[in-house]
Amino acid sequence: MIRLFPSCTSNTSFTPEEMRFTDPFNDTSIIVYKSALGQIDSIKFFKWELDTIKYRNFSQGFYNENILRVKYQLLNHSYHKINYGGGLSNYELMDNYLSFLKSKNGHSDKEINFLGLEFDKDYVNKILNIKESSIIFSDENARYKGVNINQGIKSFKFDFEKGITSFVDKNGVQWVRSN
Numbered sequence: 001m002i003r004l005f006p007s008c009t010s011n012t013s014f015t016p017e018e019m020r021f022t023d024p025f026n027d028t029s030i031i032v033y034k035s036a037l038g039q040i041d042s043i044k045f046f047k048w049e050l051d052t053i054k055y056r057n058f059s060q061g062f063y064n065e066n067i068l069r070v071k072y073q074l075l076n077h078s079y080h081k082i083n084y085g086g087g088l089s090n091y092e093l094m095d096n097y098l099s100f101l102k103s104k105n106g107h108s109d110k111e112i113n114f115l116g117l118e119f120d121k122d123y124v125n126k127i128l129n130i131k132e133s134s135i136i137f138s139d140e141n142a143r144y145k146g147v148n149i150n151q152g153i154k155s156f157k158f159d160f161e162k163g164i165t166s167f168v169d170k171n172g173v174q175w176v177r178s179n
Contacts, residue, residue: 013066013102014066014068014100015128017128018068018100018110018128019068020160021070021098021100021112021158021160022048022070022098023160023161024045024160024161024162025045025046025047025048025163026047026048027047028044028045028046028047029044029045030042030043030044030075031044031045031163031164031177031179032177032178032179033166033167033175033176033177033178034175034178035169035173035174035175036173036174036175037173039079039173039175040077040078040079041074041078041079041080041175042074042075042076042077043072043073043074043075043078044072044073044075045070045071045072045097045163046070046071046072048068048069048070048098049068049069049070049071050066050067050068051066051067051069052064052065052066052067053065053067064103064104065101065102065103065107066101066102066103067099067100067101068098068099068100068101068102069096069098069099070096070097070098071094071095071096072094072096072097072114073094073095079151080115080149080151095113096111096113097112097113097114097164098111098112099111099113100124108121109121110124110125111124112124112137113147114137114153114156114164115149115152115153115156115167116145116146116149116152116153117137117139117142117144117145117147117153117155117156118142118143118144118145118147119137119141119142120143123141123142123143133159133161134157134158134159134160134165135157135158136155136156136158137156137158138154138155139153139154139155151169151170153167153168153169153170153175154167154168154169154170154172155167155168156168162177164177165177
């Protein structure tokens with residue numbers, strides 16, 4: 001069989017700088033954060049995953065998109081859990097903490113999202129080559145604030161070995177990872 005458009009259907013890979021953001025997520029784990037006021041968030045971070053979506057039609061074209069993701073889920077009784085009514089809450093829903101998309105044709109996208117703060121491709125590209133061991137994501141640099149959350153946060157600290165180690169909520173209360 002002859003492959004049509006072989007350059008359009010091959011995969012592209014993620015750079016070591018992009019992959020560095022997944023280093024803390026080599027396994028699924030539950031992290032507990034405690035506030036200075038005694039409130040608790042239990043968050044399940046899932047092992048990073050790489051998916052390939054194949055487009056094979058004349059209207060969309062012939063290409064692959066690779067998507068690198070780290071998902072998280074607020075567990076029951078977490079302070080930041082949303083109750084949507086009808087028995088549905090964000091306990092059943094998973095959000096992408098990290099979503100990087102690439103295709104061979106040059107199309108790409110990057111998002112980092114945690115407890116209502118969403119950082120877009122432009123900001124992620126600015127911090128991609130940072131050499132420090134941790135970085136503070138602040139609402140000042142977020143494209144969107146308060147996305148799908150009742151009580152959003154002002155900032156969070158991401159450690160390239162440990163993941164999210166702390167955050168500050170909208171009321172200025174510090175939340176610290178306890179495990």
